[in-house]
Amino acid sequence: MTDKRLKNYDDLIKEEPDLSLLNRAYALLSTNFERATSQLAELADRGSILSMIYLGEAYQRSQPKNLDAAEKWYRKAYENGAAMGLFALGLLHFQKNNYAEAETLFQEGAENDDELSMFWLAKIYAHNDNFDKNRYKIRLLLEKSASKGNVSAKSALAFSFMKGRYGLGNIPKGIWLYLSSLLEAAKIAIKNPDDPRLWH
Structure with a gap:
């Protein structure tokens, strides 16, 4: 654009x-x-x-x-x-x-440092069992989105770690991230249950 x-x-x-x-x-x-x-x-x-x-x-x-x-x-x-x-x-x-149009838009949003676009772009990369093909792109997007406060990205990253998708050594980290995301989500939901950071 x-x-x-x-x-x-x-x-x-x-x-x-x-x-x-x-x-x-x-x-x-x-x-x-x-x-x-x-x-x-x-x-x-x-x-x-x-x-x-x-x-x-x-x-x-x-x-x-x-x-x-x-x-x-x-x-x-x-x-x-x-x-x-x-x-x-x-x-x-x-x-x-x-999905093609959505990917183009979310890619632009991610390039402009928008954490919501990063999360949904990661979802597109994982769509239709394409996770293994795009695993490192997905991890990078989820980590960056989570670091900017997106709880859904943090939760998705936690589940990927807990499932061993990024090595068995990251399973404990996944558990910690998941518990942390639950606490953050609860705090956000109290203030605004419709907050886009909770969408997934």
């Missing part, structure tokens, strides 16, 4: 044209979907990248789901340089079994 650094959440907050209206529109999604999405679309036209992401989430979770609209808004956020947009678009493709 671009050779520029992807924008994180803090960057998007700083660039937000009307944070107060954004928060009101987001809160309105649960009670008046049409009005909320209309307000978010207006904000998106004014350059609000967070509105684009919220619209993608809204259409992905709506009943019935509108995945075409979700993809449209995630892609707009991604094209405007948002790491959250890239990850959401990649995850949507992963869930639709479009």
Whole structure:
């Protein structure tokens, strides 16, 4: 998409044209979907990248789901340089079994130091019993993602160690990592059970 650094959440907050209206529109999604999405679309036209992401989430979770609209808004956020947009678009493709497209997006995210993209790229490398072929790529991605706070990556790495996939000598390390990941996951879940670092 671009050779520029992807924008994180803090960057998007700083660039937000009307944070107060954004928060009101987001809160309105649960009670008046049409009005909320209309307000978010207006904000998106004014350059609000967070509105684009919220619209993608809204259409992905709506009943019935509108995945075409979700993809449209995630892609707009991604094209405007948002790491959250890239990850959401990649995850949507992963869930639709479009693994080639998801891999391309997660690869870009990983190259931009996004820990969520690293974890899901590792999942793609392990897909369809390809673990042995990609074992060292997977380990590197999981270790880096875990070091940046992704609990799901830490747990996945722990299971790989405990299963002896990286040698019997790493089994005790796997047990320690697994117990540590459980504690970290509990702390995160108390604050926010929907935290993306818990997704797997």
